[in-house]
Structure formats: structure tokens, C-alpha cells
């Protein structure tokens with residue numbers, strides 16, 4: 240193999256226009272709405288907050304038609320086609336169920352829930368109601384990930400033997416309070432490590448074993464972890480994450496014929512390099528622009544909705560569940576339990 244396949248990812252602009260309602264207008268909801276409005280035909284037409292003034296401020300900023308002072312009112316709005324849940328991890332299950340029980344398809348921020356049991360509750364409800372549900376692990380839907388996906392699907396790297404990925408950001412202490420709080424299911428694992436874990440799960444085709452060690456923050460959430468995984472075929476994954484410092488955020492997939500490297504912010508639209516066993520670069524995929532990329536998942540969701548589908552092939556619900564099970568195993572080995580678990 241000497242060249243990389245072109246990404247098959249459609250332009251988000253070509254996706255059908257749908258009307259979104261947002262549960263929880265916080266930090267990521269702002270970034271997501273800005274990306275949605277800038278690069279797709281879909282619009283946020285309603286927003287719900289626990290406080291009317293926060294919903295109204297968000298609506299004013301983004302030109303959203305209706306603002307509600309409760310999530311219950313938001314999900315009852317007949318003028319929305321889908322709900323985006325952008326609350327802290329601790330609330331995802333209840334907010335996703337609220338939307339599904341109101342008959343609304345749901346896009347749920349990563350990590351999908353606090354744990355696998357909660358993920359199963361949401362998945363079961365979505366299937367019971369026959370409604371579309373998807374984890375907003377936005378990296379999965381980006382063009383450069385489709386280059387990686389095709390290399391794996393076509394066996395272009397030979398036998399995959401080793402995967403590496405890390406994600407560190409300086410977010411504690413001094414960052415958002417949410418990350419320090421066990422009651423909100425804070426910690427590096429669900430916010431940051433989920434990216435290398437999800438990447439490795441795709442590249443390795445699942446995990447047969449998961450081993451983790453790490454350190455905890457004073458508040459009891461995990462601060463840093465290193466995770467060693469082995470795939471069903473015996474390939475290894477070396478994954479790490481921390482909320483104490485910025486790390487390279489690089490990822491690689493090494494096979495017997497060639498390896499792929501995504502250096503720096505592997506989880507954002509980025510360059511993928513194809514490298515031979517003698518360390519010669521054979522080809523590279525360059526993203527069209529240094530765009531943020533949050534709209535790709537929304538575009539995938541809109542396409543699935545129009546097609547009457549209930550889940551995405553790019554991140555099936557059973558895979559979301561298996562990833563949550565792996566995160567549960569990591570947390571058990573680190574000795575982190577969230578209140579009420």
C-alpha cells in the first residue's frame with residue numbers, strides 16, 4: 240500500500256435540514272450550535288435550561304426561536320425534530336430518557352452516560368420507542384477518521400499489532416468545576432480518556448482485556464490514567480489521559496505493512512500520515528481546513544433521521560455500550576465510584 244483512501248464523509252452542508260432542541264445550554268452547546276449554524280442547513284429552534292434567563296440569553300445569542308425554563312418544556316416542543324443533550328455526564332441518562340419518553344430522537348454528548356448500566360437504560364428506551372439515538376463522540380464522524388476506518392476495513396496496514404493514543408488537557412485544578420466534582424461524574428476518564436479509548440476500540444475491533452492504573456484528584460475523581468488494552472486478536476493498545484497537563488494528543492495505528500500517525504489533536508480534523516516500516520512517509524491526508532468539526536456528527540444524525548434509521552453504523556449503540564463497559568472497568572481498577580452508584 241502506498242497511498243491513502245479519500246474520505247467518504249459527505250459535506251455537512253449536504254445533510255437534510257432538521258430542527259434541533261437543546262437540553263442544557265453550557266459550553267459545548269455553544270460550540271456545537273455555532274458549528275451547526277455555520278456549516279449545516281439545520282438550526283437550533285428551541286433551547287431548554289434549568290433557568291429561563293439562561294435559556295433566553297442563549298436564544299438571543301444564536302437566534303433561537305423558543306427558550307424554555309425547564310427541560311420538560313423543551314422536550315414537549317412539537318416544533319423540534321431531535322434533542323441534543325449537552326448536560327454533565329451525571330445527567331445524561333435522565334435527560335436522554337426525558338427526550339425519548341417525549342418521542343424525540345436524541346444525540347447525547349460523550350461520555351454517553353456515567354456507566355454501562357445507565358447506557359443500557361438509554362439504549363433500551365431508544366429501541367423500545369424505535370427512535371434514533373447516538374453518542375456525540377464527534378471524532379468518529381470526521382473525514383480523517385474515515386481515512387483510518389477505510390485503511391482498517393481494507394486491511395491496508397497488514398495485521399494491526401499496536402495502537403497508541405493520549406489525551407491530556409490542563410483542566411485541574413483551576414478548570415471547570417464540573418471536572419472536579421464526583422457528583423457530576425467529573426474526572427479525566429469520561430471527559431478526556433474516552434477519546435483514546437474510543438479510537439482504540441475502533442482500531443482494535445474491541446477489547447479482550449483492560450488494565451488501568453492512575454492517580455486521583457483530592458476531590459476523589461480520577462486525575463490521570465494509563466490504560467493497557469489487548470484486542471481479541473492479541474493486538475495491544477497503550478492509552479493515557481490526564482487533566483493535569485497538556486500532552487501531545489497523538490494517535491497511531493501500527494500494522495505489519497504500514498502505520499498511520501495523527502500527530503497533535505488526533506481527535507480533531509487533522510492530517511493522517513501513512514508511514515512504511517522503514518519510517519518513510521508514503522502519503523498524507525490533509526483536512527480541507529482547520530475547522531472545528533462538531534457539525535459532522537449533527538449532519539450524520541440528520542441523514543439517519545431522514546432515512547428512518549435508529550442508529551449509526553459509524554458508532555453503533557452496542558459499541559457505545561462496550562466502550563462504557565471498558566470505562567467502568569478502568570474506573571473500578573482506579574477505585575473511583577460516583578455518588579449513588
Ligand SMILES: NC(=O)c1ccc[n+]([C@@H]2O[C@H](COP(=O)([O-])OP(=O)(O)OC[C@H]3O[C@@H](n4cnc5c(N)ncnc54)[C@H](OP(=O)(O)O)[C@@H]3O)[C@@H](O)[C@H]2O)c1
Nearest residue numbers: 263264265266267288289293325326327328348349350430
Ligand atoms: N465534544 C466536545 O468537544 C466536548 C467538549 C466539552 C465538553 N463536552 C461534553 O459536553 C458535556 C457538557 O460539558 P460542558 O463543558 O458543556 O459543561 P458545562 O459548560 O458545565 O454545561 C453543562 C450545562 O448543563 C446544565 N446542567 C444540568 N444539570 C446540571 C447540574 N446538575 N450541574 C451543572 N450543570 C447542569 C447547565 O445548564 P442549565 O443549568 O442552564 O440548564 C450547564 O450549563 C459533557 O458530557 C462533556 O463531556 C464535549
